[in-house]
Amino acid sequence: MRLLQIEQLDEDRVRLLVNPFSDPAFAPRYATLSHCWGRDPFFMLTNQTKNQLTSGILTSILSQTFQDAISVAKSLEIQYIWIDSLCIIQDSDQDWEEQAPLMDEVYRHAFLCIAAAASAKSSSGCFRTREASSMVTCEVTTSWNDRPNSVYQIYNSKIWPNAFEHQPLISRAWVVQELQLSSRILYFNSNQIFWQCYDKVACEELPTHIELDQRTADQQDDSFKFSTYDYHHQPLIVDRAPPIIRKNEYMRIWCGILEQYTKCHLTFLNDKLVAISGIASLFCEPLADTYCAGLWIRRMPIELLWTRGIRDFPKPALPKPTQECYRAPSWSWASMNGPVSLSNRYLYDEDQDSVVILVEIKSCHATTKTGDVFSEVSNGIIRLSGFLSKMQLRPVPDSESVTHWSAFLNGMWLDDADDSGLPRVILDHKPPPDPHEIFCLPIVLCFDGDEWELECLILVAIDGKKDTFERFGRLTISVDEILADYRGSELGDENSDSELGDADGHVEVQSRDSAWHHFILSWSKHYTTYSSSEGNDSLDFKTIAVQGAVEISIE
Template sequence: MNPRLGDDLFRDTTGMTTLESHLLGGFHSQSNLNQPDHSASKSTWKRFGTHHVSASTFLASVARRCVVCESIRAAVSKLSDDFLATGRLFNSFTTYGVYYFPAWGTCWLVFHLGLSEEGMELNTDHSILEFLCRPPEYFSAHIEVNSLVPAHTEGSDSTENLDVAMAWIQICDETHDCLRQQSDGSGFSPTRLLDVGSTEDSVVKLVTSPPAHERYVTLSYCWGTGTSVRLLSHKIEGFQRGIHVESLPRTLQEAFRVSRGLGIKYIWIDALCIVQDSESDWNHESSKMAEIYRNSYCNIAATSSKDCHGGLIKARSPDHLGTILVTTGWEGCENGSLGLIDRFILRHNIEKAPLNARGWVLQERHLSPRTLHFADTRLFWECYKTTACETWPAGVARGCQLALLKRNLGHPAPRDALYLYWRQLLRSYTATRLTMEEDKLPAISGLARKLAALLSDKYVVGLWGASLLTELLWHAATRPGHRPSSYLGPTWSWVSTNGQVDTNIHWTSIDTVHTALARVVNYQIEYATDDVFGRVRSATLRLSGRIYPATFLHPMQPSADKPLYGSITFDDCQINAHCLATSYTLDVALGSVGSVHTYCLPLLVDIEGVRLIRGLLLQPTGNNRGEYSRIGTFTCFPNSSEAGTAVFNEEQYHLDPTLVDEEDHIVLI
């Protein structure tokens, strides 16, 4: 594939720009590395400078089709040209930084936007675009299947060029064991599939009870609003006779053509394979999501489309498929050239794409052994062994890849790695959107079912039984929202909140040495169906521990999207004397600001590190003695490493018996 040029990055009509001048005396010069201000003892070498002084020169460069400037413009696509031209400048319009890591032999070129407006600071430590820099020989060594990539033209048909996809599938079939690792060998087949027929067929047909061992693909896509074509009870027979392809949204039409192009006769699409007006069918089929996706031959993902009418690959320029090649005067650079690779190519094209903002898609992506991403600028491939794209068909360059969490499902993994995997998934999942909030547990039930089998652990409304005390310490990662409008789960589970949540990553290991300050007595869960990974009607958790009255000041909502936190004062001054500080984080915003009376339930002491004490913030329900709802978490910092459990020594402090139930237990609902 021909590299694309980004000469404007380094040259203008007068010769070398400021950026070029800095780079020419930069990290490729060993003498500069040895100068006092860039000593070899440092782990990194840095240099900063101006890219474009003003918006006018930047936008002119975009108009000249400089691919670097086009990439920067795309990264700030939400900002209008008018804002870019009139926004207040800190210094220069765009600036850059060069970071060289000798130990890794890695160089990054980072761009920043120097604009601000009231309530929005853009000139921060957060970059708008980052490139890895590599000499040309790096590309020739890593693009091993370059000949497989067909020529692309602007506005190319979304399904006419599947050669590279077929090559990825062939390589995975012949050299990987992705499908075998996921398949249980039972010959599973979904309840219903769509027969896509041949390229000449104008209809697709719904097939019930398809033959076992038959290959099929799945489709991940955003429904959007106004999805008119769905499988309803009275339409089953008509769909079996045939559905006119032209009556379906563009994304579905193109998915049929991709399936045919890959030589796969059947496809599974949720809207057309689940009876949408049958609660029993929906519950039955949603409980089989894990099997449906993990037995899929390949998952087709409409990654860049925000609804079912967006299609698969969009019109795109061939300039954005190749490697950016810039001209330099660096000594030792072959032909005076250097290649630039978008360091966050996967984040920009996949992680932040419209599809992956949809809650259901997380498990679809992770359970599918192989996914073909139809992204905004190119085609991507993801299996348990490889992440690739049309620019890098043999695999995305090291340094650009995100950690492939799904590999934990494709390979034998230690228990700790699987628990960590779940907690990382949880942070991603709770940041997504669901059309129906009651789908919060079902939309991740397939992954939960898979992990439960791998861990031999019990799933407890989004938490894991073997490490339940630690699991209870999840906390809000962003500004607290509110409780869902309908009951989704108990307050002690993250299911009961609408915001993104996080866990204490330091405490991810169930084998980490803790001192428990409470004990799980039992829990009772009433499920909405016979699926223990799905919706619940009620759940209570009974704990044995000690509860301590305290007060905190509820601040006004912060302007930024950050967790709501502050400090706590215990009613017992002896506890305060043992603590340097006690902080809290709220799950949901409370109705009023000012002083709030609460109760603290210590759960664990980390005796390996700084002996932090963590626990839950509770409020009485007022319904039954000793019954509480959770409102947040707290962290106590003892005033010495020896304090540890002495902060909450049950022999030292009197416990009010009215704070627990008749069996001296604390009941959480």
């Protein structure tokens, strides 16, 4: 890890320290800079400028944002600063691979993070001209209950979330990790300076602070959700909970951070996993789990059920990314461009009994470029056994000319949307040209509070690779819907009422065992599984349930 030393001379100069931490006694107080690069060229560390930087340079040749950050650090008597483009050799892939895994240490151990929140490029600087009168709070003197002639401040209760809504820095993916790992942050926003640490947030308008327990629920919901202020408080409470609750809560926190992260933008798409690696490494111990291409192996069956961000709907699916910008296997959220939703509550609870896992993970492997599980991924594969069935998709244009998709599975067309209007078929990408190569893989049978549902992956066979598929979307199936179809086909069977409901076809599924039983019964009639074996293109579902499901790979 390198640092820039701010030399205390008449002229502002900085000097690059190549390996300062080789001395065990070296324990400096240093700042970091979180900023947007922009597209304009600026002075940075390269193999050509390395000697120049190690000898020392005038800060005047640096970009304005760097000059301002150094000025802030110097005014706070901080002698060292870390700036990414001046501490990592920008024309060396080897240096990047060595330095990137140190990011979590860089920000975790920094005394202060200086955030150039209002700057879209490095030449814009940290400082802004402001109207001082806009930061004066309104004070009212009045009597209230037992407090006669008291002075009260009137201010916008959403000053914190509103302050970051349109700041360029907040849309940058790397900033999620930088701010999440920092213990103290000084934000230079467009209208005023904000302060944030584990204990408080404050600003020029409200210089005292807004304590965590004084914020309204509305403020907490709308605030800067992936910030240290929200997420560093929660683990303190979580640590006192029983082990299973702690793991569930940490998983909830991880999902919240990840959803915010996927809303942000990356200049280099292959940084998708690297830019969140520092946070991921911190969750291994509290989750007691192993990380693989953005997912946690022990929770893998349910973790596979991510979707494109719910707020993206009813936008159509995007074209599939090209192989040139490969970031992760198709089963990982990191393979997607844009927001991802991990809001399924079954991700968080290991101790509830409203879920039946329908697949068995045999193995999970991802090849990384450095051998570190948190680094850039070059390929990945899951081997699992499950109940695979061919399916078809057809477009269902709605009233706003936005295409939903209906699925044909086990002899019936399923509803394209649930009661709330959300689509049951959520495609990651536009569908492939050959509809006969689409398959359904049930992952879990779960109770959502109102009814039992099947959560499934939509898979597409990979040409030339036996028993190998890639993920193409997610499908939610109402158990009531498939039971009603089965019930309708079984009228006249003297045993059907006792097995699947009353004479009107109504079914009341009250337990996990009951749901599993009905799942087996209802799917056995139409179930046709995928099989690569010659002369065996169909297999009875009950036989699979007894003998074991087909084994496939997903890349």
